[in-house]
Amino acid sequence: MPERFVVPTPVKLTEQLSRRVGVMSLIAVLALSLGLLSDSLTKLLATQANISNLGRSFVAQFDELLARTSGDLAATTEMIVQSTSVEYALRTALERNPPLISLKLVNLQGVVTADRRRMGKGETLIKIAQPWIDSIRKREQWISRVYTHFDTPTVDIVLPVINEEGGLYAALVAQIDLTAMWNGVVTIADLDERVGYVVDSEGRLLVYRDLSIVQAETNITDRVGMTPVQLSSPSLPNLTIGLEGGLVVAFAARFKSVPWYVVVEQPVLVAFRTFGFSSLLYLVGFLVTGIMLLRGRRFVNTALVKPLNQLREGVEEIRQGNLSARIEIVGVENNEIGTLASTLNAMAERIETRTQELVRANTAARESARLKSEFISTMSHELRTPLNAMLGFSGILMEGMGGQIDGEARHMISRIDANGKRLLALINDILDVAKIEAGRMEIAEVPTCLPLLVDSWVVQNEVLAHKKKLDFKLELDPKLPQNILIDKERLTQIAINLLSNAFKFTEEGQVVLCVNHLGEDQFMIQVKDTGIGIPPHALNFIFDEFRQLDGSTRRVYGGTGLGLSIVRNLTRMMGGTISVSSTLGVGSVFTVTLPLKPLSQSALTPNI
Amino acid sequence: MPVARNILNGWRVVVIDDEADSLEVATRILVYYGAHVETAQEGLTGVKLVQQSRPHFIVCDLSMPGMDGWQVLRLLKDDQSTMTIPVIALTAHAMPGDRDRAVGAGFHNYLSKPLKPATFIMDLLKLLIDVPDFEPLKHEIEKSYEV
Numbered sequence: 055m056p057e058r059f060v061v062p063t064p065v066k067l068t069e070q071l072s073r074r075v076g077v078m079s080l081i082a083v084l085a086l087s088l089g090l091l092s093d094s095l096t097k098l099l100a101t102q103a104n105i106s107n108l109g110r111s112f113v114a115q116f117d118e119l120l121a122r123t124s125g126d127l128a129a130t131t132e133m134i135v136q137s138t139s140v141e142y143a144l145r146t147a148l149e150r151n152p153p154l155i156s157l158k159l160v161n162l163q164g165v166v167t168a169d170r171r172r173m174g175k176g177e178t179l180i181k182i183a184q185p186w187i188d189s190i191r192k193r194e195q196w197i198s199r200v201y202t203h204f205d206t207p208t209v210d211i212v213l214p215v216i217n218e219e220g221g222l223y224a225a226l227v228a229q230i231d232l233t234a235m236w237n238g239v240v241t242i243a244d245l246d247e248r249v250g251y252v253v254d255s256e257g258r259l260l261v262y263r264d265l266s267i268v269q270a271e272t273n274i275t276d277r278v279g280m281t282p283v284q285l286s287s288p289s290l291p292n293l294t295i296g297l298e299g300g301l302v303v304a305f306a307a308r309f310k311s312v313p314w315y316v317v318v319e320q321p322v323l324v325a326f327r328t329f330g331f332s333s334l335l336y337l338v339g340f341l342v343t344g345i346m347l348l349r350g351r352r353f354v355n356t357a358l359v360k361p362l363n364q365l366r367e368g369v370e371e372i373r374q375g376n377l378s379a380r381i382e383i384v385g386v387e388n389n390e391i392g393t394l395a396s397t398l399n400a401m402a403e404r405i406e407t408r409t410q411e412l413v414r415a416n417t418a419a420r421e422s423a424r425l426k427s428e429f430i431s432t433m434s435h436e437l438r439t440p441l442n443a444m445l446g447f448s449g450i451l452m453e454g455m456g457g458q459i460d461g462e463a464r465h466m467i468s469r470i471d472a473n474g475k476r477l478l479a480l481i482n483d484i485l486d487v488a489k490i491e492a493g494r495m496e497i498a499e500v501p502t503c504l505p506l507l508v509d510s511w512v513v514q515n516e517v518l519a520h521k522k523k524l525d526f527k528l529e530l531d532p533k534l535p536q537n538i539l540i541d542k543e544r545l546t547q548i549a550i551n552l553l554s555n556a557f558k559f560t561e562e563g564q565v566v567l568c569v570n571h572l573g574e575d576q577f578m579i580q581v582k583d584t585g586i587g588i589p590p591h592a593l594n595f596i597f598d599e600f601r602q603l604d605g606s607t608r609r610v611y612g613g614t615g616l617g618l619s620i621v622r623n624l625t626r627m628m629g630g631t632i633s634v635s636s637t638l639g640v641g642s643v644f645t646v647t648l649p650l651k652p653l654s655q656s657a658l659t660p661n662i
Numbered sequence: 663m664p665v666a667r668n669i670l671n672g673w674r675v676v677v678i679d680d681e682a683d684s685l686e687v688a689t690r691i692l693v694y695y696g697a698h699v700e701t702a703q704e705g706l707t708g709v710k711l712v713q714q715s716r717p718h719f720i721v722c723d724l725s726m727p728g729m730d731g732w733q734v735l736r737l738l739k740d741d742q743s744t745m746t747i748p749v750i751a752l753t754a755h756a757m758p759g760d761r762d763r764a765v766g767a768g769f770h771n772y773l774s775k776p777l778k779p780a781t782f783i784m785d786l787l788k789l790l791i792d793v794p795d796f797e798p799l800k801h802e803i804e805k806s807y808e809v
Contacts, residue, residue: 438754439681442776446687449779455694478776500762 098291101325105318109307144170155229186212200260207232255313282315361391377406427492434485483616502542525564535652552581560585577650588636597622670697678708679723705729
């Protein structure tokens with residue numbers, strides 16, 4: 055049975071769904087990541103703000119301190135100009151400003167005219183080539199680089215000393231201990247691991263808790279990778295490398311009084327320490343998404359894919375003909391799929407019942423057909439037995455074996471004999487039709503000598519031709535093989551039937567039997583007559599059972615109307631075809647075409 | 663085709679057929695041609711009859727109630743004293759291949775019913791012509807053809 059419906063391979067539902075769930079999860083993860091990122095940015099910004107505030111407050115303190123010290127030193131220069139005692143002025147200035155280590159008055163020739171210091175004795179003469187001399191000559195304040203003085207970060211501030219007439223005559227050199235001032239900066243390390251240091255505008259390290267790094271003349275631009283100006287940008291958190299390594303958030307604040315910067319940095323990890331709770335939330339979010347993804351997949355699998363597959367397999371089994379199969383789905387009995395399975399089972403139940411009914415009905419019908427054909431066969435046999443006896447006796451009488459019979463009696467016996475033979479022919483035809491209908495007509499091919507067989511047909515019909523004074527001709531194709539494989543009895547039945555019809559319906563002229571080779575593997579038996587012919591409308595049903603032209607034909611010519619139907623059926627069973635052409639009043643041509651199965655001479659056993 | 667009425671003179675024939683009428687037709691024809699005919703209407707009776715009278719040939723119907731023609735043949739072929747006697751089968755409805763089947767089983771040949779009195783004796787003699795015992799018949803038959 056050809057498959058009218060092609061069952062396509064199912065696309066994996068799991069894959070389709072998990073792809074969709076996967077996309078959704080990806081979106082969720084992206085959203086979470088975006089939140090995490092913005093949160094991180096917020097944290098970094100907060101850290102940035104925190105450290106920049108710290109830096110700025112240091113700057114403010116320092117600026118204030120330096121401004122105060124500078125102011126006080128400026129006041130001291132005035133005291134020096136006005137007071138008679140330079141020593142006194144210097145001493146009181148030292149007392150007022152604890153960070154001051156020493157105060158010196160140096161004239162423009164470079165000679166120290168006065169020197170007060172907190173500890174020890176001062177030098178009396180210093181080299182003339184002072185770095186500040188140009189600034190002082192321009193009457194500008196000068197601040198030295200930070201240097202180490204007895205392990206103390208120290209800076210010099212030099213101010214011009216100007217007399218009342220406005221004349222410059224000396225410089226006040228103040229040595230300031232930065233330890234006290236920047237104690238806050240270098241000691242911030244204990245607070246949240248924040249580290250502070252001071253650099254100049256070129257990035258040279260001025261103050262740091264580790265003096266060895268300061269003394270190595272470190273430039274933070276090399277280490278940190280950013281210039282102080284860049285570090286002081288408040289727009290974004292400066293994520294960079296720390297002075298002593300590690301990823302840090304850094305910020306630089308510029309002093310007002312000096313071109314220096316305070317840099318405060320804090321390790322990023324510390325910045326994120328306060329991040330714990332929200333990061334936990336994010337972790338939970340990621341976990342929940344992952345679990346949902348897996349659970350969703352499993353749910354789709356157990357609640358949809360597996361039941362659907364079981365459903366499909368069950369339906370497939372039923373489709374393949376196992377009608378007693380039922381769909382079993384465990385666990386989803388109550389949902390839509392379970393209900394669908396129950397519905398399909400009910401349908402299968404119905405199909406099974408109906409099919410069984412049909413099978414039963416079909417078997418009964420076949421049995422009935424078999425019984426009918428058996429009945430006909432038995433009846434035919436039963437009918438033929440007495441008929442055979444009658445024909446036997448009538449034959450004996452006709453042959454004079456039962457004594458001499460003449461005149462009227464002989465005529466009547468011949469009528470009994472003729473009618474008996476006709477009745478036998480009818481019964482034989484009916485039996486053949488019954489056999490054909492029941493599929494019990496068998497074709498038995500045997501080696502046959504074709505010319506001999508054809509000759510036997512001619513012999514059988516010569517008497518009839520002679521009786522009706524008809525010309526009977528045989529045209530046998532000499533190219534035909536002598537010996538063929540064929541059911542000679544059925545072939546004889548076909549030929550005799552066609553010939554007897556031809557003689558029956560022909561009153562004058564001729565009957566021609568042609569046997570010809572046809573193509574490579576076929577042969578043709580043709581029976582032509584010059585009889586009454588067949589009207590065109592009748593050509594369509596001439597081979598149908600129980601069809602003669604009309605009732606009168608039957609009365610005039612006799613016959614069951616089964617002959618041509620049997621001929622057609624036998625021809626078909628032998629793998630051939632039959633056709634007819636006819637002109638009313640001119641004659642008919644019946645053509646039977648059959649497969650030709652030639653045999654070599656040696657294969658033949660004498661059979662006719 | 664006229665056949666000499668004494669052609670079967672001195673021949674003993676056994677005919678076995680359950681149908682009395684059919685039996686009578688065969689008997690009448692054979693007797694007409696001079697044969698000495700003995701009949702049986704049952705297979706077993708027929709076999710016993712053959713064993714007693716040792717006929718020249720046997721005509722036996724195939725389909726009979728009780729013991730059928732095939733079983734009769736088997737019994738006759740199993741018996742040394744009867745195994746060489748030719749048996750001609752009679753059958754009411756010939757099917758294609760029946761002849762081969764009958765000959766294969768051991769029948770000498772077969773004739774289909776209805777028996778045609780006009781040709782029966784010729785048909786029968788033609789079938790028997792190759793039996794050595796029937797050699798004299800051959801001459802007679804050829805003579806008949808010539809007439």
